[in-house]
Amino acid sequence: MPEFAPQRTGAFVIRQMPSWRRRAVLIVGTLGVLIALYLMYEWGRFEGGYSKFAEIQQRRELNAKIESLQEENERLRAAVASAELDRKVENKAYADVEKNLADLQAQVLKHREQLTFYRGIVSPEDGIGGLRIQRFQVLPGAGDHQYRLRLVLVQSMRQESVVSGSVVVQLEGVRENRPVQLSLSEAAETQRADGQLPFQFRYFQNLEQDIVLPDGFEPRAVTVEVRSPRMDPVRESYPWQVQTEA
DSSP states (O other): OOOOOOEEETTEEEOOOOHHHHHHHHHHHHHHHHHHHHHHHHHHHHHTTOOHHHHHHHHHHHHHHHHHHHHHHHHHHHHHHHHHHHHHHHHHHHHHHHHHHHHHHHHHHHHHHHHHHHHHHHSOTTOOOSEEEEEEEEEEOSSTTEEEEEEEEEEOTTOOSOEEEEEEEEEEEEETTEEEEEEHHHHBSSOOSSOEEEEEESSEEEEEEEEEOOTTEEEEEEEEEEEETTEEEEEEEEEOOBOOOO
16 A cells, blocks of 8 residues: 655644554554453452462362272272172082082981881881881872872891782772772772782882872872781871872
8 A cells, every 4th residue: 555755734744654554553452452351350360269270280180080080980890790700609609519418418318218228127126027018108100190109018137038918009088079999900000900019029129000090089098008928917008198209
């Protein structure tokens, strides 16, 4: 932009400032005012207890605290997961111990029963060495109304001769609110014309017979009679109680 030549008016000389200089002065002046205002604002906050540097330091401390808490939280989560795993392992180990203990107790009971059984053969508690019913069981069968009768006969080892005979089984129960008796020939799964179980042994013998109860028959008891030509008959009555396989 062209500059104006100085003009003389009496004793004074008037020169006009170029426009770009005026703008530069205006900008610098405005910036100076803004900077002065900002410094006055910061000074006021500092005088009121606020410091930019203190705020930055506080932010750093808070961020460090957050990181520390996050690390502690992760550590606690890991500890909880480890404790949960230990608990599961301990529970499994405890369950295994309980199962092993139950198995051992079952084995001890089974051995005790076997010991009692063989003691009954070698030396009966009552001192009587004749024929006897050592055990009677009713076990579940393969289908509805099906059962298995298990009978153990023994005689003392004092008797060295072979004993033989037959067993008569009779089921007692209720049908249509009336007492009913069923012979083995009526209830046996395989037909037995005489309804008897033959036996022959020296010391003991296991006898088993599968039966099928007729519809509507509710068993209450089982009567077992052991007959031998050379001995007095042995008769026992047992309540109907279905047991698990042993």
